[in-house]
Amino acid sequence: MLKVGIIGAGGIGRVHASVYQGMPNVKLIAISDIRNEAASSVADEFKIKAFNSADELIDLSEVDIIDVCTPTPIHKEYVIKAAMAGKHVICEKPIARNLDEAQDMVRICKKAGVKFMVAHVVRFFPEYAKIRELIEQGSAGKPAVVRASRSVGVVAGWNNWYSNYELSGGLMLELMIHDFDVLRWYFGDVKRVFATEARQNGTEYALATLRFENGVIAHVEGSRAHFLSFKSALEIAGDGGLIDFDSNAAKPINLCIGKKGDSDKEIAIPSSPTEESPYYKELFSFVNCVEKDLDPPINGVDATKSLKVALAALESAKTGKVVRL
Ligand SMILES: NC(=O)c1ccc[n+]([C@@H]2O[C@H](COP(=O)([O-])OP(=O)(O)OC[C@H]3O[C@@H](n4cnc5c(N)ncnc54)[C@H](O)[C@@H]3O)[C@@H](O)[C@H]2O)c1
Incomplete structure (x- = not known):
């Protein structure tokens, strides 16, 4: 059973939370957001923990996968923190706001030896x-x-x-x-x-x-x-x-x-x-890669080209x- 934490409880964070809830081999543990009310609203709906601080969520030893659903300019910070904490990371598209950020994310995930996928759902x-x-x-x-x-x-x-x-x-x-x-x-x-x-x-x-x-x-x-x-x-x-x-x-x-x-x-x-929901297929494909030690279908290099x-x-x-x- 893989354990997931989501950062960002806005529009897409809520969609991802509902998708993980339907996966047999996944346990959604927690969600974090700088807005307490946003995190609590999703947490109450899905009976999971709410955090105000993403760092606290990343530090949870039981979490295997961090799913980054924050606005685009805030992808880099959390992808890198999660990778450096040894978590596998899936991040919403676009990978980042600019090329330097994207390249740093790819480099650090590779160095940390974690799996990194960008959620190009189409x-x-x-x-x-x-x-x-x-x-x-x-x-x-x-x-x-x-x-x-x-x-x-x-x-x-x-x-x-x-x-x-x-x-x-x-x-x-x-x-x-x-x-x-x-x-x-x-x-x-x-x-x-x-x-x-x-x-x-x-x-x-x-x-x-x-x-x-x-x-x-x-x-x-x-x-x-x-x-x-x-x-x-x-x-x-x-x-x-x-x-x-x-x-x-x-x-x-x-x-x-x-x-x-x-x-x-x-x-x-x-x-x-x-x-089958494309969002289910997308997130399940990443979970499957983590579970079976496979390469993610859309890696950081691929997403950087887009x-x-x-x-x-x-x-x-x-x-x-x-x-x-
Ligand atoms: N694949 C898709 O179909 C799809 C659809 C919508 C959005 N997206 C992508 O998802 C990402 C989020 O979009 P959204 O529509 O959910 O945005 P949103 O504005 O609805 O939600 C963003 C959430 O992030 C929170 N947040 C802001 N700064 C934060 C921080 N520093 N730490 C923690 N939380 C923080 C906000 O409080 C908000 O709840 C974007 O990159 C967007 O491009 C993808």
Whole structure:
């Protein structure tokens, strides 16, 4: 039985707490937050201990895994403290606010000999995992052009940190990094990035064009102008057909191959997104790595590459220039 402690009792900390509660081989021990009321609220709901100090939680000898769910600029401090205390660490995405922080986290976790995973959850959504399988099977031929989008409303968070671009990095670092990461998972390294964005009072809209080393071109669109709603979509055009996913559609994944009128060659693959929570799959994959001494599916080096793409997009939007990685 592995014992887990969570740092950060905000939106995602609560989600993680509920997920661990449903795992047979895990015992969630405690949660900490600088806001006593936030930690107590989650602790009362899940019948675990609440701490005001993360250091006290990290020092608990019974805890095997620390799960860092604090705002992005506060990832580094706790990941490093946990690693130095010999705990395995899972940390929310993006790995960090800047490259220096990310590289320190990777280096110290490696030196401490602990497992370190970054929670890029979109890789665990069944639709996105299925699309990777389709790409690898060559179902739509050789991919050439991609359109990805992710739209949500304005989020505030603790002390309105999401709208403070110095802290959060805004839409590209917070939201579009989900697509940057998943596209890297599909197509490998990114060669260059061009991006543009519009911001007004927390409402944001951005478009980034990525050129991958393998030649694929992807348009990635992000929005915080879709109030009270969420949608994501992905379209991958290859020389053998099109993979088309829309989270709002009843049958989100459709693989369209064959010629016009050749309807028996058109395969539709309905997804079942509610089969198992992607958050369960994600956290369980880390627990499994710790239990069986395996390498985590998304390590710090991998997550740092996704961060680099997001930072390049931010820089491009600021300078109006193409950024080469
Ligand atoms: N994977 C996903 O789908 C997903 C979704 C939302 C957020 N996130 C990521 O999770 C992280 C947290 O986001 P959130 O939406 O839960 O934020 P949030 O603002 O809702 O919660 C953050 C919590 O951290 C606490 N906190 C702040 N400083 C602290 C400190 N020094 N020590 C301990 N606790 C502290 C705050 O009191 C707050 O309760 C971010 O990195 C974000 O990018 C991921």
